[in-house]
């Protein structure tokens with residue numbers, strides 16, 4: 001898939017069934033469709049995003065989704081996933097960089113996230129964006145009681161992030 005065929009845009013209510021499918025295929029504790037509806041329609045702190053691919057026949061399919069919460073000068077990446085068919089193409093990095101650049105443009109100075117201690121692919125992605133481990137939340141995940149690493153990225157630089165977003 002060519003990079004030019006990917007559009008990063010805000011999530012809309014009509015996207016939610018596909019967003020939920022990506023979530024279910026990707027994460028062991030997926031959110032409900034109702035949770036996404038709350039983020040899109042009601043949560044004023046939420047900045048939910050999708051990456052939409054245009055297929056050769058002109059149809060469109062969601063390749064990835066991300067929800068960021070922006071509270072004063074702190075951004076929190078609440079969830080992010082790339083559809084299994086679209087992984088290792090740079091989409092997760094671009095989408096995360098785009099969401100962070102937007103947050104920085106809207107006042108965020110620091111970004112935080114939690115990631116499973118065993119989720120090395122996501123940790124590598126976050127490290128490429130400059131995130132560093134700040135602490136551990138023991139037994140954070142309720143399905144297998146896995147620890148969460150708390151990662152932080154300070155001094156968000158909108159221009160540098162936008163350059164990574166492509």
Ligand SMILES: CC(C)(COP(=O)(O)OP(=O)(O)OC[C@H]1O[C@@H](n2cnc3c(N)ncnc32)[C@H](O)[C@@H]1OP(=O)(O)O)[C@@H](O)C(=O)NCCC(=O)NCCS
Nearest residue numbers: 026080081082087088089090091092093115121122124125
């Ligand atoms: C983690 C995830 C979002 C990465 O998305 P992606 O689009 O495949 O990632 P990218 O192609 O942008 O990769 C960027 C970098 O992250 C790292 N990375 C991504 N997937 C990796 C993997 N499977 N193994 C090792 N490193 C990986 C690499 O450093 C990669 O750079 P490279 O391809 O130049 O080596 C995706 O694997 C996913 O949806 N996983 C399930 C959901 C999840 O874990 N979400 C995060 C919750 S905190």
